[in-house]
Amino acid sequence: MLRSAGCGKLEASELERADQAVGLWIPPLRIVLLNVAHPSLKGLDPSSFAFDITRVAWHEWGHALSIDRASPADVADGPRYLELMPQQMAEAIRESGYRRREYTHEIVAEIYSILMLRRRLGEAEKPYWLHKEIYELVRRVAGWNH
């Protein structure tokens, strides 16, 4: 797809990484791709499948916002922000093999997608489990206006 748009091609290592993703935000094309055939989505009941796809879609849209709007200082602060995340979420980001310069984008995307889930339940304020600095980061970068 990148090649057909005249954007060159990804290196083999990047292509392999992209192949493993459940969803992707492609900055040069400004599109979200969802891999609905990903092995981790196989065999799910319809409501779980819809939940997961929705979560990944909002996560990728969070990437679109973060990659456009996060400052170099925000990106540099990624490892520090990761220390402020709920423990299980921080572990998941560390274990998934993201680069340190991607931490801020992952944090914004993860929290943005969860804030969208909470909004469906009528909750828009800062969750008690979210550190104030990360909430302010997401407000600033993703435009969350509560």
Place this chain on the structure above:
Amino acid sequence: MESLKLPAGYLLPPGKTMAEVREITLDLLASEGLDVEALKAGDAPGDKSDADE
């Protein structure tokens, strides 16, 4: 700036499934007393259109 040109993906930790990641999210929301069953069922208040009312 190189990273800005690369795809940003939703990667899973090795050996973890979407179901396990989903549970981390739902546990956090449940700890707030939120109705995670409605979310899972697609029956949260925000899922309803005016036509559903």
